[in-house]
Amino acid sequence: MSEMNIAVFAADYSLSENAKALAERLNLPLALSDQESFDYLLVLTPDYLALQKTNDPSSPLYIDFLHGKINYRAKRASIKNETLARAMGLKGKIHPRIIDATGGLAADSFMLASLGFEVTLVERSPIIYVLLEDGMRRAKEDPHTASIVSRIKLVHADALLWLQELAKEDRPDIIYLDPMFPQRKKSALPQKKMLILHDVVGEDADASRLLNTALACAIKRVVVKRPRLAEILALSPVPSFALLGSSSRFDVYLL
Ligand SMILES: C[S@@+](CC[C@H](N)C(=O)[O-])C[C@H]1O[C@@H](n2cnc3c(N)ncnc32)[C@H](O)[C@@H]1O
Incomplete structure (x- = not known):
């Protein structure tokens, strides 16, 4: 298993409660203004849930069966x-x-x-x-x-x-x-x-x-x-x- 330092992050303020529930479910911290201190962020967006490298947000990983x-x-x-x-x-x-x-x-x-x-x-x-x-x-x-x-x-x-x-x-x-x-x-x-x-x-x-x-x-x-x-x-x-x-x-x- 990996040693990565991962936190959940809500990309949109309206998703804060969902992000909090997800963080609790996964037993992960919730990133607020301290995003930079994590290797990866599990980002909750209005469209999908993605895993992205904190210092390389250009290619988030999410599962897309449609495209x-x-x-x-x-x-x-x-x-x-x-x-x-x-x-x-x-x-x-x-x-x-x-x-x-x-x-x-x-x-x-x-x-x-x-x-x-x-x-x-x-x-x-x-x-x-x-x-x-x-x-x-x-x-x-x-x-x-x-x-x-x-x-x-x-x-x-x-x-x-x-x-x-x-x-x-x-x-x-x-x-x-x-x-x-x-x-x-x-x-x-x-x-x-x-x-x-x-x-x-x-x-x-x-x-x-x-x-x-x-x-x-x-x-x-x-x-x-x-x-x-x-x-x-x-x-x-x-x-x-x-x-x-x-x-x-x-x-x-x-x-
Ligand atoms: C190379 S990926 C598989 C890729 C997959 N065939 C696909 O088409 O996307 C290997 C995955 O197997 C999972 N894995 C490895 N050992 C496992 C186990 N004992 N039980 C369940 N999942 C396992 C890993 O966590 C990882 O996500």
Whole structure:
């Protein structure tokens, strides 16, 4: 988990009470005239909730299913052209129970939901979780995205524990993992959103334990997204096969 110093801030005076309630819910301080003393601000605006670097407010991170990359990808997605969908072995008419156990900004879950699949998304960071709730709220109000996000169920939990506590009859067919990986200095810099995500959630040092938990929980398969050339997440077991995407690799563990 990260050591960032984060406070909630109301961008508009009329939102002060909502910002106060959010700060209490997240157990974070409320920034007033002392904004500069925090690394990040969780800014409540009339339109959305955003996480922004205090010294670089130019690119706030908020979840937008209606525009931008997430929407563009989902509009063009098909089982054939999405390596993740193929790695999951998805077929049009069969609807497996899918858990995205490392939800993040929900780009992958939104793509799967736009293909018609139901996904339970689990996210453990309370800050990313409230950004997801906010993105979902706006998407539910739009006729183009309402039916897509109705197929995503959000869960705020650490999947390491949550998966272990699932009742036998709730075990999913497929578990998908996309843990954070260390940033390499030589690689192309991740886009700003990923940098903010990295600052706030840190590295998922327990990802190999999560893989073992997922392997014990899923019925049919576990799919792990990795950088194209990265080592496998855990030495054993080895994946059954891997599919290469443009910048990622999907390691598939058949059960
Ligand atoms: C690289 S991001 C996932 C990005 C996501 N696939 C997307 O399409 O936006 C990894 C996320 O997984 C979350 N995460 C890591 N381990 C987790 C766990 N054990 N339980 C729940 N969330 C976890 C992190 O907090 C982070 O938000």
